[in-house]
Amino acid sequence: xxxxxxxxxxxxxxxxxxxxxxxxxxxxxxxxxxxxxxxxxxxxxxxxxxxxxxxxxxxxxxxxxxxxxxxxxxxxxxxxxxxxxxxxxxxxxxxxxxxxxxxxxxxxxxxxxxxxxx
Amino acid sequence: xxxxxxxxxxxxxxxxxxxxxxxxxxxxxxxxxxxxxxxxxxxxxxxxxxxxxxxxxxxxxxxxxxxxxxxxxxxxxxxxxxxxxxxxxxxxxxxxxxxxxxxxxxxxxxxxxx
Numbered sequence: 130x131x132x133x134x135x136x137x138x139x140x141x142x143x144x145x146x147x148x149x150x151x152x153x154x155x156x157x158x159x160x161x162x163x164x165x166x167x168x169x170x171x172x173x174x175x176x177x178x179x180x181x182x183x184x185x186x187x188x189x190x191x192x193x194x195x196x197x198x199x200x201x202x203x204x205x206x207x208x209x210x211x212x213x214x215x216x217x218x219x220x221x222x223x224x225x226x227x228x229x230x231x232x233x234x235x236x237x238x239x240x241x242x243x244x245x246x247x
Numbered sequence: 248x249x250x251x252x253x254x255x256x257x258x259x260x261x262x263x264x265x266x267x268x269x270x271x272x273x274x275x276x277x278x279x280x281x282x283x284x285x286x287x288x289x290x291x292x293x294x295x296x297x298x299x300x301x302x303x304x305x306x307x308x309x310x311x312x313x314x315x316x317x318x319x320x321x322x323x324x325x326x327x328x329x330x331x332x333x334x335x336x337x338x339x340x341x342x343x344x345x346x347x348x349x350x351x352x353x354x355x356x357x358x359x360x361x
Contacts, residue, residue: 133290162348172291172334174348185347220290224346233279233298233338236349238290 131155133239135221141245142211150206150242152221160224161204162236163196165189165217172220178204211246218243249274253335253352260359263324268355270335271317280318281349282311283334291334294320325359332356 134153142148154161163175177184178196195207204223208215222236254269272280279298283291295304297313304311308329310321320333332354339347 135290160346164348171353172336172349172351174350177347185341187348218288222349233296234346235281235293235296236338236346237293238283241288241290243288 133221133223133237135219135239135242137242138240139243139245141247144213144246145210148208148211148244150208150219150221150244152204152206152239153202154204154221154223155225155237156202157225158223158237159226160184160234161196161198162222162224163206164220164222164238166220166241167217175206175219208244211244213246216244216246249337249339249350251335251337251350251352253333253355255355256353257356258358260322260325260357262326262359262361265321265323265325267322268320268333268357269317270320270352272335272337273316274337274339274350276340278338278340278346280313281336281338282318282320283336285332285334285354287332294333322357325357327359327361330357330359 136151161178164172166172174187176186176190193209197205218241220241221239224234250273252271279296282294285291295311300315302313308323312319334354336349336351341347
């Protein structure tokens with residue numbers, strides 16, 4: 130069964146360093162998302178991406194964050210200068226757009242990358 | 248403001264003891280309500296999508312139902328392997344009519360003891 134994959138599973142970094150989190154969405158999916166979950170808290174939306182551009186972003190997704198789809202399969206989240214409060218699980222998700230677009234379609238999530246900023 | 252509230256926060260059951268989890272929502276124009284299961288340190292695993300009041304869906308020991316204001320996840324005769332956090336989420340609709348982000352509830356942490 131097709132699934133969303135993410136690498137690395139764990140990442141430890143020093144404050145101020147850049148990190149790139151990678152995702153391979155399900156192959157025929159068209160809409161892509163990043164979420165994060167701080168330990169013990171809700172899953173929070175970061176950014177959505179469609180047709181090679183950002184569709185929407187949350188207040189969390191500031192200038193330190195960027196997303197890219199460098200080729201036909203990968204979808205990346207870059208944090209330019211990590212802060213302690215960026216420590217969280219980061220999830221990638223994707224949607225297969227139906228005949229009426231993406232509305233109501235199921236978002237499938239990857240296993241996540243646990244980021245720890247020291 | 249769109250919101251999703253889940254209760255209880257935690258639920259402890261004995262194996263075989265049936266119960267229900269609640270998800271109440273306030274959104275302008277529901278475009279689906281999603282239930283996910285999340286195991287510790289893992290990503291949300293899709294369970295069900297419900298679209299309209301009165302709709303029900305079942306999978307093994309789980310049954311999800313939807314009204315105009317809330318959804319229930321009924322667990323019948325649970326087993327220890329059903330222990331997980333169950334998340335409820337609703338989608339935001341973008342101005343262009345596409346699906347935006349999901350708004351999640353805090354989840355219900357279910358523990359089933361043998």
